[in-house]
Each structure stands twice: as structure tokens, then as C-alpha cells.
Amino acid sequence: MxxxxxxxxxxxxxxxxxxxxxxxxxxxxxxxxxxxxxxxxxxxxxxxxxxxxxxxxxxxxxxxxxxxxxxxxxxxxxxxxxxxxxxxxxxxxxxxxxxxxxxxxxxxxxxxxxxxxxxxxxxxxxxxxxxxxxxxxxxxxxxxxxxxxxxxxxxxxxxxxxxxxxxxxxxxxxxxxxxxxxxxxxxxxxxxxxxxxxxxxxxxxxxxxxxxxxxxxxxxxxxxxxxxxxGGSDPFVVLEDAPMEKTVETAVQARLINNGQSCIAAKRFIVVDDVYDEFLERFVEEMDAQTVGDPSDEETDIGPQAREDLMEVLHGQVEETLEKGGECRLGGEPMDRDGAFYPPTVLTDVPDEAPADDEELFGPVASVFRVPDEEAAIEKANATRFGLGASVWTDDLERGERVARRFESGAAFVNELVKSDPRLPFGxxxxxxxxxxxxxxxxxxxxxxxxxxxxxxxxxxxxxxx
The missing domain is CATH 3.40.605.10 (Aldehyde Dehydrogenase; Chain A, domain 1)
Structure with missing residues (x-):
């Protein structure tokens, strides 16, 4: 055969x-x-x-x-x-x-x-x-x-x-x-x-x-x-003192790298209330600015999903999340073009136990959660059956390391996206x-x-x- x-x-x-x-x-x-x-x-x-x-x-x-x-x-x-x-x-x-x-x-x-x-x-x-x-x-x-x-x-x-x-x-x-x-x-x-x-x-x-x-x-x-x-459903925690410009720029990269198809991609964006509105507005704007197209074109930011059936699974997870009460702020539908293209998508108000909350979404879909403070952010970050990577964003590096040590994950990053490096153990x-x-x-x-x-x-x- x-x-x-x-x-x-x-x-x-x-x-x-x-x-x-x-x-x-x-x-x-x-x-x-x-x-x-x-x-x-x-x-x-x-x-x-x-x-x-x-x-x-x-x-x-x-x-x-x-x-x-x-x-x-x-x-x-x-x-x-x-x-x-x-x-x-x-x-x-x-x-x-x-x-x-x-x-x-x-x-x-x-x-x-x-x-x-x-x-x-x-x-x-x-x-x-x-x-x-x-x-x-x-x-x-x-x-x-x-x-x-x-x-x-x-x-x-x-x-x-x-x-x-x-x-x-x-x-x-x-x-x-x-x-x-x-x-x-x-x-x-x-x-x-x-x-x-x-x-x-x-x-x-x-x-x-x-x-x-x-x-x-x-x-x-x-x-x-x-x-x-x-698999992973990595949290990306944004505290009130996060350097917002760098945080948003990296958040987009962390969610969309490899067309969103990465185990260590940031998938759950957990933002404290004080900066939630600012982060969400800027994040949606930057996600929307990404170029979706032919992956062989040097100007393309996001190519297709690897297979049509994988895109269909992803879209089913988005639809179920919305049916359960989630809100779509951007994207949310397969693109009307040839190929398995799914657009950058942002979901908010995601209910507990909806797919965008407790499953791995393997594609360019971000779930954004509002939490009251640092302690609630850590609790939400760890409220998942996955534990691959995690990141926290803050201007206080000592605070960042303290939070990173509390993540239930194989790797934890402060003011950086999760990535593998030959010099460091990965798992x-x-x-x-x-x-x-x-x-x-x-x-x-x-x-x-x-x-x-x-x-x-x-x-x-x-x-x-x-």
C-alpha cells in the first residue's frame, strides 16, 4: 500500500x-x-x-x-x-x-x-x-x-x-x-x-x-x-504590573506560533481584573492584525491547520464553548477559502468545563479569563489536568519567580513564552x-x-x- x-x-x-x-x-x-x-x-x-x-x-x-x-x-x-x-x-x-x-x-x-x-x-x-x-x-x-x-x-x-x-x-x-x-x-x-x-x-x-x-x-x-x-493547555498569567506592550506582543506569538498547533503554546490567558480590559482590547487588535495565507509566502503569519479533520475538531470545540455561554470576540468560523484555514480566534466568558476551559485547543484559538487577583490567577492556572508549561508576566521579577514556583507544570517562565531549549530539561x-x-x-x-x-x-x- x-x-x-x-x-x-x-x-x-x-x-x-x-x-x-x-x-x-x-x-x-x-x-x-x-x-x-x-x-x-x-x-x-x-x-x-x-x-x-x-x-x-x-x-x-x-x-x-x-x-x-x-x-x-x-x-x-x-x-x-x-x-x-x-x-x-x-x-x-x-x-x-x-x-x-x-x-x-x-x-x-x-x-x-x-x-x-x-x-x-x-x-x-x-x-x-x-x-x-x-x-x-x-x-x-x-x-x-x-x-x-x-x-x-x-x-x-x-x-x-x-x-x-x-x-x-x-x-x-x-x-x-x-x-x-x-x-x-x-x-x-x-x-x-x-x-x-x-x-x-x-x-x-x-x-x-x-x-x-x-x-x-x-x-x-x-x-x-x-x-x-x-498535550498542554498552558496558562499565560498577566498580573496588574505586567509590561503591557511586551506582554501583548508575546501573547499573540505564544498563541499563534506554528499556526497555533503547539503543545506548549499559551492557550489560557488569565488576566487580573485591574488590567483585563486593556489587555483584551490590545490582544484582540493584535490577533486581528495577523496575516493568514499561503505558508510559503514570507509575509504570512498563520498558515492552514495541518489537516481538514483537525480543523473540524477545533471548530467543534469552539462551537460547544459558545453554546455553553462563552463569547467570541474575534474569528470563530473556518475561513471561506480553499485549504484548512482557521482564523485567529479569541473567546471570553468561557464557562467552567467548556472545551475552551478544560480541553486542549490545538489551533489559533485563545481563551481569556478574568480573575480578581494573583492568588486567583494561580488557582485558575493550576485548575487543569495538564501540566506542561506556564508563564507569568510582571514588572517585579521576584514576584514572578515566586508565582512561577507555584505553577503545577514541567516548565515555568517569567516574562517569556514557554519554549524548549537543548540546555534545559523538557517535559x-x-x-x-x-x-x-x-x-x-x-x-x-x-x-x-x-x-x-x-x-x-x-x-x-x-x-x-x-
């Missing part, structure tokens, strides 16, 4: 790919297992060098890869270029720091013993990745795991098969051995069998909490390590998942932290490092 990728802005077919057959899947799994036995013994310095080369390959083909993302899922072309550069950055980051992160930890113990914690790779790791950041999500997994000595198998979203194959080609061109990174063009109904395969040693997923529960259940039944980065709490990606924490998720105890005769020099 074949898989078609479609341009969501035009409906035209971008390319056609053959699905991975059962026979090919078996061959890929076997090759990955064989490659791991050699790859794990490859000096980390050589793995780092190959990762550095992958960064060069990314930059050399940046325009090609950016255009591919824009064609397959509708990302504005400028943001697509930024995504390629961020992938190169994460490769360079681990190319520089992997040896340090994987070095043995010498632990003080008995005086006549040498005790060490060694970090050793586990084997083939399955990555189940989404379409919204079709390069970055994959490289966020691949860079630390490949340099740690694991091998990767990618089950990418079905609407970005071209991106999946391009990423596989990037690692091959960089010099990684055959089987170190493989794309499996398979359906979601085949994922359970792959997780259950004895050769797979771990699984990571970025996606919805529903998908996360299914993957965690399967991985748990097989006693395999899993890392889940799931969520509650229904936003568990485990961490990036930084030292990320490279150590899929390794065996092995305790090694070497007993010496009494009085013998242990060689402990102080």
Missing part, C-alpha cells in the same frame, strides 16, 4: 510513499539490533563527530527541509527554517556535551572499594512522533539517544512521511551506520506489535494524552521504559506526561545507570576521585 502526503493549504498531493511491509519491518528491526551491538561499542567521541556532521547536513539542506515541512503540514516558511536551525543546534549541543553527560560518576562509599555509576545504552528505542514539529520533535529524541549509543526507529505521523524519510537520509548522509536510525512508515494499528517486540528496549511518544495512555499501557505490560510528552506533569527530554536529563532517560563496585584489599589504593 502507499501513503500520500497532502498540502493542507491547497489539497494537492505532495508525494507518495510505500508503506513499510511486515517483511520490511522485520528486516529493519533485525538490522537495528545488529547495528546496536557495534554502535554501542563505538567511542562516544566518534558518535559526537557524526552528530556534528548531521548539523552540517541540516544546514546545507535547510531550504529544502523547510519547504518540505511547509508543504506537508502548513508551517509558515520562516518558522520552518527556524526549526531546521534548532535541529542543527541540538545536534551540536550533544556533539559538545555527550561525553561529559555520559561519563562515569565516581561515588564515595566504603574506604576499601571503588564505586562507580556507569551510563550504558539500552538498545533499539522506538520513537512515536507527531506532525506539528516534524523535524524538531524527532531530533529532540534522536540526537541524545544516538550519541548515547542507542539506535532509533521512528514511527512518524502519517501526514508527514516525506519528513520521516528525509530525517533518515540526513543521518545516513552524516555517516551513521545503516540501522542506526530507521523510519517505519506504518499505521498506528501496528505500533502495539512493535512495542511488544523483544528487540525494542524502550519507547518515547510525543502526542495526545490518549495516545500516551495507550503507549504507556503497552510498554508497562512489557516492562519497558517509556517517556511521554503529551510535563499530570496529564502532560512524564520523563524528560534534552539536557543531561534527556540523554540519561534511555540508559542503564549501572552501579559498579570494585572491592580492594584493606589498605590498597582505590583510585577514588575526590
Amino acid at each position: 502507499s501513503i500520500e502526503s497532502q498540502n493542507p493549504a491547497t489539497g494537492e498531493v505532495v508525494d507518495t510513499f510505500d508503506e513499510t511491509s511486515a517483511e520490511d519491518r522485520e528486516e529493519h528491526l533485525e538490522r537495528a539490533t545488529e547495528t546496536f551491538e557495534e554502535w554501542r561499542e563505538t567511542p562516544v567521541e566518534h558518535r559526537q563527530q557524526l552528530l556534528s556532521t548531521a548539523a552540517d547536513v541540516l544546514r546545507d539542506g535547510a531550504e529544502e527541509y523547510a519547504q518540505l515541512m511547509t508543504e506537508e503540514m502548513g508551517k509558515p516558511i520562516g518558522q520552518a527554517r527556524d526549526e531546521v536551525e534548532k535541529c542543527a543546534w541540538v545536534c551540536e549541543y550533544y556533539a559538545e556535551h555527550a561525553a561529559e553527560f555520559l561519563a562515569d560518576d565516581f561515588v564515595a562509599g566504603e574506604p576499601d572499594a571503588r564505586t562507580v555509576v556507569a551510563y550504558q545504552p539500552l538498545g533499539p528505542i522506538l520513537a512515536i512522533m507527531p506532525w506539528n514539529f516534524p523535524f524538531w520533535q524527532v531530533f529532540r529524541f534522536a540526537a541524545p539517544n544516538l550519541v548515547a549509543g542507542n539506535v532509533g526507529l521512528l514511527k512518524h505521523a502519517s501526514n508527514v512521511p516525506g519528513c520521516a524519510k528525509a530525517i533518515e537520509d540526513i543521518f545516513r548522509e552524516a555517516g551513521f551506520p545503516e540501522g542506526a536510525f530507521t523510519s517505519l512508515l506504518i499505521g498506528s494499528d501496528e505500533v502495539e506489535d512493535v512495542i511488544g517486540d523483544d528487540r525494542i528496549q524502550g519507547v518515547t511518544l510525543t502526542g495526545s494524552d490518549g495516545a500516551g495512555r495507550a503507549v504507556a499501557e503497552t510498554a508497562g505490560s512489557e516492562l519497558k521504559k517509556s517517556v511521554l510528552e503529551l 510535563g506533569v499530570k496529564d502532560s506526561g512524564y520523563g524528560r527530554e534534552l539536557a543531561r536529563d534527556g540523554i540519561r532517560e534511555f540508559v542503564n545507570a549501572k552501579t559498579i563496585w570494585v572491592q580492594h584489599d584493606a589498605g590498597e589504593e582505590t583510585g577514588m576521585v575526590e
Whole structure:
């Protein structure tokens, strides 16, 4: 069978790919297992060098890869270029720091013993990745795991098969051995069998909490390590002393980046009463000023939603919110044009338990809530089953940090939008998942932290490092 990728802005077919057959899947799994036995013994310095080369390959083909993302899922072309550069950055980051992160930890113990914690790779790791950041999500997994000595198998979203194959080609061109990174063009109904395969040693997923529960259940039944980065409904808290011009400017960016299709996008704007009217007026005005159009046009701020059915789900959430008593201040209807275009939308007076209050709205729809004070803002920010990111806006940085520490989230930002950074651990709490990606924490998720105890005769020099 074949898989078609479609341009969501035009409906035209971008390319056609053959699905991975059962026979090919078996061959890929076997090759990955064989490659791991050699790859794990490859000096980390050589793995780092190959990762550095992958960064060069990314930059050399940046325009090609950016255009591919824009064609397959509708990302504005400028943001697509930024995504390629961020992938190169994460490769360079681990190319520089992997040896340090994987070095043995010498632990003080008995005086006549040498005790060490060694970090050793586990084997083939399955990555189940989404379409919204079709390069970055994959490289966020691949860079630390490949340099740690694991091998990767990618089950990418079905609407970005071209991106999946391009990423596989990037690692091959960089010099990684055959089987170190493989794309499996398979359906979601085949994922359970792959997780259950004895050769797979771990699984990571970025996606919805529903998908996360299914993957965690399967991985748990097989006693395999899993890392889940799931959905979010990030609060964006505006206190009375917020620097309003910067706050509004960033609020628009935080809600509309990637056409509003980001797990860590700000979705619930929680504004104290003293500045609510000012914020809402300026926010609606700036949202309305954004240019919706062809994502390949340099002047476009917002492209289409990635698929027609996803836009329909988003619109259904908006309609249900309005039926329950919410008010629409801007947008609220699919645009009358070809393609899956939904306009910037602002909802207010959102009732408790309406979709715009307790579900993730994955598109350019902002919910704005009025609260009386800081304490109520924190309470509302935490009144969600999600816990991925959060931000607070204030002129008092000590106050901001105090509020940030009270957010129930994996990341909290003061006077900045929520974002991922290779130097910092990334992940969520509650229904936003568990485990961490990036930084030292990320490279150590899929390794065996092995305790090694070497007993010496009494009085013998242990060689402990102080």
C-alpha cells in the first residue's frame, strides 16, 4: 500500500510513499539490533563527530527541509527554517556535551572499594512522533539517544512521511551506520506489535494524552521504559504590573506560533481584573492584525491547520464553548477559502468545563479569563489536568519567580513564552506526561545507570576521585 502526503493549504498531493511491509519491518528491526551491538561499542567521541556532521547536513539542506515541512503540514516558511536551525543546534549541543553527560560518576562509599555509576545504552528505542514539529520533535529524541549509543526507529505521523524519510537520509548522509536510525512508515494499528517486540528496549511518544495512555499501557505490560510528552493547555498569567506592550506582543506569538498547533503554546490567558480590559482590547487588535495565507509566502503569519479533520475538531470545540455561554470576540468560523484555514480566534466568558476551559485547543484559538487577583490567577492556572508549561508576566521579577514556583507544570517562565531549549530539561506533569527530554536529563532517560563496585584489599589504593 502507499501513503500520500497532502498540502493542507491547497489539497494537492505532495508525494507518495510505500508503506513499510511486515517483511520490511522485520528486516529493519533485525538490522537495528545488529547495528546496536557495534554502535554501542563505538567511542562516544566518534558518535559526537557524526552528530556534528548531521548539523552540517541540516544546514546545507535547510531550504529544502523547510519547504518540505511547509508543504506537508502548513508551517509558515520562516518558522520552518527556524526549526531546521534548532535541529542543527541540538545536534551540536550533544556533539559538545555527550561525553561529559555520559561519563562515569565516581561515588564515595566504603574506604576499601571503588564505586562507580556507569551510563550504558539500552538498545533499539522506538520513537512515536507527531506532525506539528516534524523535524524538531524527532531530533529532540534522536540526537541524545544516538550519541548515547542507542539506535532509533521512528514511527512518524502519517501526514508527514516525506519528513520521516528525509530525517533518515540526513543521518545516513552524516555517516551513521545503516540501522542506526530507521523510519517505519506504518499505521498506528501496528505500533502495539512493535512495542511488544523483544528487540525494542524502550519507547518515547510525543502526542495526545490518549495516545500516551495507550503507549504507556503497552510498554508497562512489557516492562519497558517509556517517556511521554503529551498535550498542554498552558496558562499565560498577566498580573496588574505586567509590561503591557511586551506582554501583548508575546501573547499573540505564544498563541499563534506554528499556526497555533503547539503543545506548549499559551492557550489560557488569565488576566487580573485591574488590567483585563486593556489587555483584551490590545490582544484582540493584535490577533486581528495577523496575516493568514499561503505558508510559503514570507509575509504570512498563520498558515492552514495541518489537516481538514483537525480543523473540524477545533471548530467543534469552539462551537460547544459558545453554546455553553462563552463569547467570541474575534474569528470563530473556518475561513471561506480553499485549504484548512482557521482564523485567529479569541473567546471570553468561557464557562467552567467548556472545551475552551478544560480541553486542549490545538489551533489559533485563545481563551481569556478574568480573575480578581494573583492568588486567583494561580488557582485558575493550576485548575487543569495538564501540566506542561506556564508563564507569568510582571514588572517585579521576584514576584514572578515566586508565582512561577507555584505553577503545577514541567516548565515555568517569567516574562517569556514557554519554549524548549537543548540546555534545559523538557517535559510535563499530570496529564502532560512524564520523563524528560534534552539536557543531561534527556540523554540519561534511555540508559542503564549501572552501579559498579570494585572491592580492594584493606589498605590498597582505590583510585577514588575526590
